[in-house]
Amino acid sequence: MSASHPLCGAIAVTGRPNAGKSTFLNSVLQTKVAIVSPRPQTTRGSMAGIYLDDDCQIVFYDTPGIHQPKNKLSQYMLHQVEEVLRGAEGALFLIDVREGLTEEDHLVAEWLQKTQKPVWVVLNKVDGVLDDKIQVIENKIKEEWPNWPILRMAAISGRGVKEIVAEVKKALPRQPYLFPEDELTDKTLREMASEMIREQCFLKLKDEIPYGVAVLIDSFEEKEEPEPVVIKATLFVEKDSQKGIVIGASGQQLKALGSASRVEIEKLVGRKVFLELWVKVLKNWRKDEDVLKRLGYSVPKKGK
Ligand SMILES: Nc1nc2c(ncn2[C@@H]2O[C@H](COP(=O)(O)OP(=O)(O)O)[C@@H](O)[C@H]2O)c(=O)[nH]1
Numbered sequence: 001m002s003a004s005h006p007l008c009g010a011i012a013v014t015g016r017p018n019a020g021k022s023t024f025l026n027s028v029l030q031t032k033v034a035i036v037s038p039r040p041q042t043t044r045g046s047m048a049g050i051y052l053d054d055d056c057q058i059v060f061y062d063t064p065g066i067h068q069p070k071n072k073l074s075q076y077m078l079h080q081v082e083e084v085l086r087g088a089e090g091a092l093f094l095i096d097v098r099e100g101l102t103e104e105d106h107l108v109a110e111w112l113q114k115t116q117k118p119v120w121v122v123l124n125k126v127d128g129v130l131d132d133k134i135q136v137i138e139n140k141i142k143e144e145w146p147n148w149p150i151l152r153m154a155a156i157s158g159r160g161v162k163e164i165v166a167e168v169k170k171a172l173p174r175q176p177y178l179f180p181e182d183e184l185t186d187k188t189l190r191e192m193a194s195e196m197i198r199e200q201c202f203l204k205l206k207d208e209i210p211y212g213v214a215v216l217i218d219s220f221e222e223k224e225e226p227e228p229v230v231i232k233a234t235l236f237v238e239k240d241s242q243k244g245i246v247i248g249a250s251g252q253q254l255k256a257l258g259s260a261s262r263v264e265i266e267k268l269v270g271r272k273v274f275l276e277l278w279v280k281v282l283k284n285w286r287k288d289e290d291v292l293k294r295l296g297y298s299v300p301k302k303g304k
């Protein structure tokens, strides 16, 4: 490609569940686009966060954490990671230094070795971890994967993020921008609103419940201001018993979910939102391909 083109390319943001991938995406864009929770496997699909500066566009793809698949939804999540890696120039491999090197990190490394693309190991969450401990992890990584450069970051505060961008830039080709200059993500407002509701489920619902919640936006109406954006959404749960929990005594839990989600969606759309939530039971939806498809988690057939 011509030297007059800008530096541009896609980079996969990979790592085990909870390593801080979505936090990195928000940090590099200085805007909240990806949902984050203290719990693993919050992110289900891939999402582009589009970084732009004077001479460069980097499309960072947030991905679900690489893990051992347990059901059709996990298979969908892992397929999303494969697709992103296929189209990327390289991958960031995020490691949570507070946990040290784990089995799951080795599983991620196996995936990344297969791609034969540049990989940058990013030691995340260095805030509050002693330098000696980080050094021990770094030495182990150098032994195991000697070809991969190692960087340090605290995605939560933005420390080290600029340096990562600078490193990644060196590996990008010159080509026309992949996305229009004013775009921040590849997701629609509707999709992002549904994610914001799911995020609140992860933050507010206990135990296994959020893992069995899917959100479907039934309608998203943008009337003229000062009218609010009117959003109607259904939360699907897997069992009758979960429906009661999500709604809560006299509807308190659902109300809390609704108002917290509304605040987040208002930040996203930059205006008032009226949000109506319903809860329905859809037995074992995570195992049912047709239902997964309806909810936007389309699992490709094996061998494709
Ligand atoms: N202390 C600390 N926590 C972080 C950092 N980055 C992410 N986290 C936290 O780790 C948890 C998982 O982050 P998330 O971005 O959802 O991880 P993902 O599953 O890899 O996308 C959240 O509670 C984040 O606030 C960091 O640099 N420092």
Ligand SMILES: [Mg+2]
Pocket (backbone or CB within 6 Å): 021, 022, 023, 035, 036, 042, 043, 063, 064, 065
């Ligand atoms: Mg995530």
